[in-house]
Amino acid sequence: MKMYGWGRYPVIDAEVISPSSEKALERLSLFQDNGSVTPRGLGRSYGDSSLGKHLVSSQRLNHMLSFDDESGVLHCQAGVSLSDILEVFVPKGWFLPVTPGTKHVTVGGAIASDVHGKNHHVDGCFGDHVMFLDIVTGNGKTVRCSPEEHPELFHATCGGMGLTGIIRSAAFRLKPIQSAFIDQITYKASNLDESLEQFERHADQPYSVAWIDCISRGNALGRSLLMTGRHARHGELSVHTSSGINIPVDMPSMLLNPFSIKAFNTVYYHKVRHQEVHSTVHYEPFFYPLDSIGNWNRMYGKEGFTQYQFVVPKAAGKQAMTSILKQIVESRKGSFLAVLKAFGQGNDNYLSFPEEGYTLALDFKIEQDLFSLLDTLDAMVLDYGGRIYLTKDARMSGTTFRKSYPKWEIFQKVREDFGTLHRFSSLQSQRLELDE
Amino acid sequence: MKNILILGATSAIAEAVARKMADRGDRFYLLARNKERLDTIASDLAIRGAKEVKVSTFDANDTASHQACLETAYSWLETIDVALVAHGTLGDQKESETDADYALQELQTNAISTISLLTHLANIMETQGKGTLAVISSVAGDRGRPSNYVYGTAKAAVSTFCEGLQARLYKKSIHVLTIKPGMVETPMTDGMDLPAVLLAKPEQVATDILNAIEKKKDLLYTPWYWKYVMMGIIHTPIKLFKKLNL
Numbered sequence: 001m002k003m004y005g006w007g008r009y010p011v012i013d014a015e016v017i018s019p020s021s022e023k024a025l026e027r028l029s030l031f032q033d034n035g036s037v038t039p040r041g042l043g044r045s046y047g048d049s050s051l052g053k054h055l056v057s058s059q060r061l062n063h064m065l066s067f068d069d070e071s072g073v074l075h076c077q078a079g080v081s082l083s084d085i086l087e088v089f090v091p092k093g094w095f096l097p098v099t100p101g102t103k104h105v106t107v108g109g110a111i112a113s114d115v116h117g118k119n120h121h122v123d124g125c126f127g128d129h130v131m132f133l134d135i136v137t138g139n140g141k142t143v144r145c146s147p148e149e150h151p152e153l154f155h156a157t158c159g160g161m162g163l164t165g166i167i168r169s170a171a172f173r174l175k176p177i178q179s180a181f182i183d184q185i186t187y188k189a190s191n192l193d194e195s196l197e198q199f200e201r202h203a204d205q206p207y208s209v210a211w212i213d214c215i216s217r218g219n220a221l222g223r224s225l226l227m228t229g230r231h232a233r234h235g236e237l238s239v240h241t242s243s244g245i246n247i248p249v250d251m252p253s254m255l256l257n258p259f260s261i262k263a264f265n266t267v268y269y270h271k272v273r274h275q276e277v278h279s280t281v282h283y284e285p286f287f288y289p290l291d292s293i294g295n296w297n298r299m300y301g302k303e304g305f306t307q308y309q310f311v312v313p314k315a316a317g318k319q320a321m322t323s324i325l326k327q328i329v330e331s332r333k334g335s336f337l338a339v340l341k342a343f344g345q346g347n348d349n350y351l352s353f354p355e356e357g358y359t360l361a362l363d364f365k366i367e368q369d370l371f372s373l374l375d376t377l378d379a380m381v382l383d384y385g386g387r388i389y390l391t392k393d394a395r396m397s398g399t400t401f402r403k404s405y406p407k408w409e410i411f412q413k414v415r416e417d418f419g420t421l422h423r424f425s426s427l428q429s430q431r432l433e434l435d436e
Numbered sequence: 437m438k439n440i441l442i443l444g445a446t447s448a449i450a451e452a453v454a455r456k457m458a459d460r461g462d463r464f465y466l467l468a469r470n471k472e473r474l475d476t477i478a479s480d481l482a483i484r485g486a487k488e489v490k491v492s493t494f495d496a497n498d499t500a501s502h503q504a505c506l507e508t509a510y511s512w513l514e515t516i517d518v519a520l521v522a523h524g525t526l527g528d529q530k531e532s533e534t535d536a537d538y539a540l541q542e543l544q545t546n547a548i549s550t551i552s553l554l555t556h557l558a559n560i561m562e563t564q565g566k567g568t569l570a571v572i573s574s575v576a577g578d579r580g581r582p583s584n585y586v587y588g589t590a591k592a593a594v595s596t597f598c599e600g601l602q603a604r605l606y607k608k609s610i611h612v613l614t615i616k617p618g619m620v621e622t623p624m625t626d627g628m629d630l631p632a633v634l635l636a637k638p639e640q641v642a643t644d645i646l647n648a649i650e651k652k653k654d655l656l657y658t659p660w661y662w663k664y665v666m667m668g669i670i671h672t673p674i675k676l677f678k679k680l681n682l
Contacts, residue, residue: 018623018626020446020473020623021470021472021473021476022472022476023472060448060623063476063477063479063480064479064480064483064484065476065479065480065483066479066483067483074483077476088483088484088485
């Protein structure tokens with residue numbers, strides 16, 4: 001079967017096994033023979049982290065096991081999607097503690113990527129809200145781990161890209177809400193300096209993210225719209241509806257050229273006419289604007305695309321962002337979607353991506369001369385002491401990885417201790433030389 | 437709130453139907469072979485909004501146990517608003533061609549057991565004077581095809597049986613729905629090399645089934661286009677049909 005990540009690059013032939021129960025997962029023959037497998041959820045990581053010759057899909061491990069309506073702790077199987085959780089719990093007045101920009105990810109995937117959201121600066125990553133998780137390790141045995149119990153396995157698994165075993169189930173705390181709506185404020189910033197200042201100024205807002213223009217140069221370099229939000233106190237506890245628009249086929253990639261992107265950027269930016277716009281919006285458009293276009297990844301044509309997301313430490317902040325952004329603008333390859341966010345402090349998970357500073361994410365359609373540009377960007381990011389998000393990555397080198405994720409050796413030690421090295425791997429782990 | 441009985445409750449389609457019913461707060465009695473999976477499904481349905489869920493294990497092929505098993509379910513539910521019959525196996529056609537016992541076993545699981553269960557259920561429904569019997573048959577029963585004619589034979593028996601039952605129970609205001617799914621992405625079709633566009637999601641099929649129950653339809657092809665696909669297959673002349681490898 002042809003398989004790929006959300007970026008539709010790379011594409012490989014793979015066999016997929018979908019165990020129907022947790023027992024069936026433990027009994028998989030892989031634990032008897034010497035093969036290695038790749039865990040996969042909804043395949044929303046962009047690059048090659050959920051790709052391998054033998055995939056174990058969590059799609060049928062999608063049951064909720066228990067819920068405590070006093071504390072809000074939900075224990076569910078790893079294949080339950082965030083969308084599913086919202087559908088069941090928003091009407092009861094609960095919301096996800098942390099959500100990435102799509103709700104179509106599984107709980108297992110959210111843990112393996114230690115995903116972050118617009119509230120990272122106050123609430124940290126998804127893993128920071130996990131009470132415990134049950135994971136099937138190298139010998140087919142299940143180990144329960146938490147910050148207190150087998151903490152080293154826990155910290156390796158949160159953000160561990162599926163390389164420490166297959167998560168069966170996890171328990172985490174939902175947060176109470178009074179409304180499904182968000183009080184949103186949009187601020188306009190006319191250049192990068194202003195954009196970064198805005199984040200400082202509005203750090204008390206629980207949710208914040210900026211859409212940043214990657215095309216404009218000179219004085220307008222880094223102009224942005226910052227969107228902040230907090231859960232509204234009034235409004236119905238209504239659930240999102242499924243998306244109306246779908247892109248059923250690959251679009252010709254010619255549609256995305258510097259001119260069309262520039263037009264899009266200009267229209268988007270000038271749509272907001274005032275310095276500050278207040279509105280109340282449903283959680284769906286606030287958190288998941290792109291979920292409303294089914295298969296938007298097909299916009300980039302059949303060669304696919306990659307999303308480049310890096311973080312640079314706060315100290316390097318303005319200077320780093322200015323020079324990297326300039327490089328991107330000059331390449332004229334930038335996508336219309338570039339997202340800027342100020343992260344709060346990082347956590348103890350060995351391969352977790354966020355650290356205190358600024359992160360920028362943007363799409364590049366795959367073309368021949370793209371990779372040399374990305375290598376140049378890698379070098380700049382490393383120079384400023386930053387790193388690249390593994391969940392988006394499809395091409396970084398092992399050297400870049402080791403330089404920017406200094407805890408990789410501890411991570412490998414945990415994999416060895418729990419017998420998961422050589423049993424759980426991915427195209428990404430091979431590329432990053434983590435299977436040696 | 438409706439009282440729902442599901443036979444073969446761990447089947448992917450049955451579970452998808454149950455989740456949608458749980459959303460509206462129904463009460464469930466679930467029967468299947470595997471206790472571990474039944475318990476998991478029960479906790480899931482309860483969290484999703486089911487009013488109450490009771491599970492019990494049963495072996496569809498133990499026809500002697502059917503009556504007692506269904507009566508227990510009936511007395512717990514008090515009323516059976518909908519009974520969904522969903523158990524079944526898609527056996528190995530090749531094996532059925534060389535092993536007659538295996539072929540008979542397939543008929544036992546997919547036809548004989550269903551006929552036994554439906555006979556008992558029909559009588560329970562007659563006693564209560566209302567209810568819906570929703571039975572999962574298959575498009576495979578519409579015509580014998582070399583790739584799965586043993587399974588197809590069993591489903592043809594189920595479809596024909598349901599047709600008769602429908603006419604008998606119609607006069608007692610009991611609704612019988614024959615469901616003919618096409619290819620659905622379930623453990624049954626895992627590993628089969630099927631074109632992705634023709635493979636429906638269980639959730640999609642479940643929505644169709646719920647609508648058909650609401651609208652008291654007699655026959656449901658799901659997804660809808662299978663009605664036309666099967667029309668074509670049924671009307672292909674035998675002389676041509678036998679040369680095809682469908």
